[in-house]
Amino acid sequence: MNIPESTDSTARNDLARQVFVTLSLVVCVVGSMIGVGVFGGTPIAQAAGGALSADSTLLAPATPAFSIWSVIYTGLVAYTAWQWLPSQKSNPRERSLGWVVACSMLLNAAWILSVQAGWLPVSVLVIVALLVVLVVAFRRYISRRPASVPEAVVVDGTLGLYLGWASVAVCANIAAALKAAGFSGFGWRPEVWSIAVLVVVAAVGIAVAIKGEGRLALAAAIAWGLAWITVGRSADSPESAPTAIAAAAAAAAVLGAAIVVRTRSMTALARVRSGQER
Known part of the structure; x- marks a missing residue:
């Protein structure tokens, strides 16, 4: 029996996607190890003259905040294994996400290497690109509901944490690059800038919560980063009570909006299902 050419081509494309995702994960993990100094690289907090350390700017989260990367990397490993399952090879959801997730992992590694090299302006471009790619992934995975709880955790949960944390990290990265470049804030007090940025983050977080029907992983990651900015500005230099309060309020607003x-959404879904069963 001859296999239609289109079917054979689709199968090859699916395999290429799976392989590309796996290779991208390897690059991402190796890059992360360089970022923590395992392979002789300088830890991110010390690279680029300490521009991205926990006490570099008012928008820098306290050091414990970065432990979220362990959860994100674990999720990416799980995602990579998940997309190899026979049931996922031709899953339309995975077909739309695989290449995008792979690109995000490559950008992650590129960001680490750019910081290691001390190229802060380049690191800003890379992390902005990473954020854009993760937004594309977000738009794609919310367009189709997960078929199971494991898929919701491995796919939606991982990518939600990834996007949520990147949303906070991009602000810290830009602030660090501007400070290193000697940006004076046009004479405005640093707290004015930090609070303005936090208001924008809160607004974006609330909008994403609405668009994503209250996906908690995404909101939790944003709130996590904002909460550690609160801790950093309360306990570490540079201290700033206004920034700490604004960050705490933003975290509460984003998480509260997602929960509501x-x-x-769950109540409405339950009503629909109840009506169908009658």
């Missing part, structure tokens, strides 16, 4: 939207 999620609750309403």
Whole structure:
């Protein structure tokens, strides 16, 4: 029996996607190890003259915040294994996400290497590109509901944490690059800038919570980063009570919005299912 050429081509494309995702994970993990100094690289907090350390700017989260990367990397490993399952090879959801997730992992490694090299302006471009790619992934995975709880955790949960943390990290990265470049803030007090940025982060977080029907992983990651900015500005130099309060308020607003939207969404879904069963 002859296999249609289109079917054979689709199978090859699926395999290429799976392989590309796996290779991208390897690059990402190796890059992360360089970033923590395992392979002789300088830890991110010490690279680029300490520009991205926990006490570099008002928008820098305290050191414990970065432990979220362990969860994200674990999720990416799980995602890579998940997409190799026979049931996922031709899954339309995975076909739309695989290449995008792979690109995000390559950009992650590129960001680490750019910081290691001390190229802060380049690191800003890379992390902005990473954020854009993760937004594309977000738009794609919310367009189709996960078929199971494991898929919701491995795919939606991982990518939600990834995007949420990147949303906070991009602000810290830009602030660090501007400070290193000697940006004076046009004479405005640093707190004015930090609070303005935090208001924007809160607004974006609330909008994403609404768009994503209250996906908690994404909101939790944003709130996590903001909460550690609160801790950093309360306990570490440079201290700033206004920034700490604004960050705490932003974290509460984003997480609260996600919980409210999620609750309403689940209630509405339950009503629909109840009506169908009658």
